[in-house]
Amino acid sequence: MDHQATNVLLVEDNPGDADLVRLRLVEGQADVRVNCVSRLSDGLAFLARETPTLVLLDLNLPDSHGAETFRRLMEHSPNVPVVVLSGQDDEVLAMKAVHHGVQDYLVKGNISSKNLERAIRYAVERQALLRALEISQKQQLDFKNRFLSHVSHELRTPLTCIHQYVTLLLDGLAGPIAPEQSDHLKTVLKSVNQLHAMIRDLLEATRAESGKLRVEPRCIALGELVQQTIAMLRPTADEKKVGLEIGLDQRLPLVLADPDRVLEVLINLVDNAIKFTPTEGSVMVQANMVEADPGFVYISVSDTGRGISPEAKALIFERLYQDPDSIDNNRSGLGLGLFICREIVRLHEGRIWVSSEPGQGSTFSFTLPVYSLGKLLAPVITHENRLRTSLVLVRVDLTPLSNPPRGNWKETWQQCLEIVQRCVYLDKDLVLPPMGASGAAETFFIVAATDLQRSGIMTTRIREQLERVSDLKTKCKLTITTVPVELPSGHGDATLEQQGENVASSITRMILTTRERSQPGPGKRAKDSN
C-alpha cells in the first residue's frame, strides 16, 4: 500500500461487528483511520464531506436494505471503491452487488486481518484502473468529436470553392457552354451536393453521439411539415419518375415536437424512400392516429422498393449501417441518416421502426407525442382536489426591431424561454410550449395560479431578467400582457375533472384569439442548390 494513511468509512449498524472489523483493520495496518457510522444517511453525509480510501458497507441498515443500500451509495459516490460486508446467508446479494460495480465482498465471521487488508488493497487498485479507463475513453470520444467537427468545417472551405465555380460555369457567367458540357457540370454539382449532405450528417451524428443533439419542442401542426417535405423533394421524385403522395388524417391533433428536427427526419425518410424505389414506383407519406395509443401521432413513409431483409431490419438504424445488397453502393451515403432519425425521434420520446417484406416495399414509421393542453394544464388548474381560486394568462411578446431577412432567432428565443421558465413557480405556474414554427418574433404564454395583482410581481421579474440578456434590449421589443381567466362560479353538477377541462378549453380559446399576430413561415432549412 502507498504511504498515505488508509481512511476507511465503515457503515455498519451492529456494534459488535463494527468493533470486530475495526480491530482487524488496526491489526493489519499501522496507518489506518476508521470512521464508523451506523446509518446509510450518515455514510452519505460523510461522503459529501470527505473522500475516504474505501467504504466497507453492511447492506442491512436501519434506513436502507439490501440492493438499495449499495445502489444509493454508488449513485452518490461512484468513484469511491466499495467492499460489501455480507452475512453468511447473503452471498447471492453480495454477488449482485459485485455485478453492479462494488469491488469485492467479505463474509462476516470469516474476516481476518490478512484477507481484509488484501481486499482493501485490490479494491483500491481496481477502482483506480477503472477510473483511468473511463477517463481515457472519455478523452478519446472528446478527441474524436472535436476531430470530426474540425474536419467537417475544413472540408467545407474547398467544397464551397468547387460549388461556386461549378455554378458560375453552369449559370453561364463565365461564357456560354455547350449542352454536353452543361450535363457534365450538373453531374459534378450533384456530387458536390452529396458531399455537402455527408458533411452535414457527419456533424449531426457526432452531436447525437456526444449528447449535444437538442430538441426544442413546440406546439406544431404536422401537416405543414409533411407538405414542406414533399415540396422540397418533388423535383427529385419527378426526375426519377417516382410518384409522391400524401395521406393525412384530416383530424390530426397538434404535436409537441421540434419542427426543424421533425423536418429533418421526414426529409431523410422520404429521400431514402425515393432512392430505393424503382422508376414508376411510388412513395406515400401518411399521418394518423391509432386508437390504442391516443397519446401519439403515427407518421409513416412507405415505398414500393425491393424491401428490406429481416437481418437488415435489425441493424438499419445503427450508425454506419450500409445495405450490403445495395445496387447503388457507391452512392448510398455514410449510413448516418437513419441513425440521426432514430436519435431525434428518441429525444421526442417517440418510437421509430421499419416493417418490410423483401420484394414488397418498406414502411418506416415513427411516433410523436400529441400536444395536449388539458393534460399540461391539469396540475395548474386543479390543486388538492379543488379548482384554483384565480388564474391568470400572461403573454410575453418578443419582436425584433429589424427583421433579419434570413436566419432565425431560434437560439435566442430558446434562451428567453429558459429565462421565463426560471421566473415562475414550478408548482403553481406553467410556461406553455411555444406555438408554431420558430419565426422572426416569439410569444410565450404562462398560466399562473395567482391573481392579477400578484401576477405583476412575476411580470416585473420576467422583464428584469429578459432585459439582462446581452444585446436583446437593443434588438427587441418586449411586451407583457396579463388577462384573468374566468372561472366557473357555481359548482353545478360538473365533476372537478369536467370543470378542469372546461377551464383548459377556455384558456385554449383565449390563446387562440390573442394569438392573431401573423407568423412568418417556418425556419427554412438551407436547401441544396441545383
Next chain:
Amino acid sequence: MPKPKILVVDDDPDLVRALRLRLRANNYEVSTASDGYAAIASAQKDRPSLIILDLGLPVGDGFVVLDRLQSSDVLSGIPVIVLSARDPQANEQRALRAGAAAFFQKPADNDELMNVIRVSLGPETAQPRAAWPS
C-alpha cells in the same frame, strides 16, 4: 442609377474571385478585403451598401469586424451578411445578435444568397433603431 456597392470580406482569394464574378453579373459593384483590418478600412473609405463577411479571418475575425461596424455611427447602418463555414448552431445567433442581417453557412445556395442581398438592400433595412420600451 448607380450600382449598389458590395464589400466582400474573405481570406480565400479563389472564393472572392468567384463571388465577385457572380455579384457583378447581378449588377453590383464589388470591392474586396481579405482580413478584418482591411475590411474596416475599406468600409470606412468606400461606404459600401452591403458587406458579405467571413468569420474566420486573419487580423481581427468576423466578430471583431461586426463589433467595430456596430460601434461606428456611420457604418452601423450597413447590412452585413455573414457567410462562413462555421457551425450555425454555435455562430448564427451570435452573429445576428452582434448585428448581422443574415447568416449563411458555406456552401450557400446562390439564389437564396442573391435574394437576401436584394432584400437587405431594400428600404426595410433603413429603419432607425427604436428605444427599449420602459
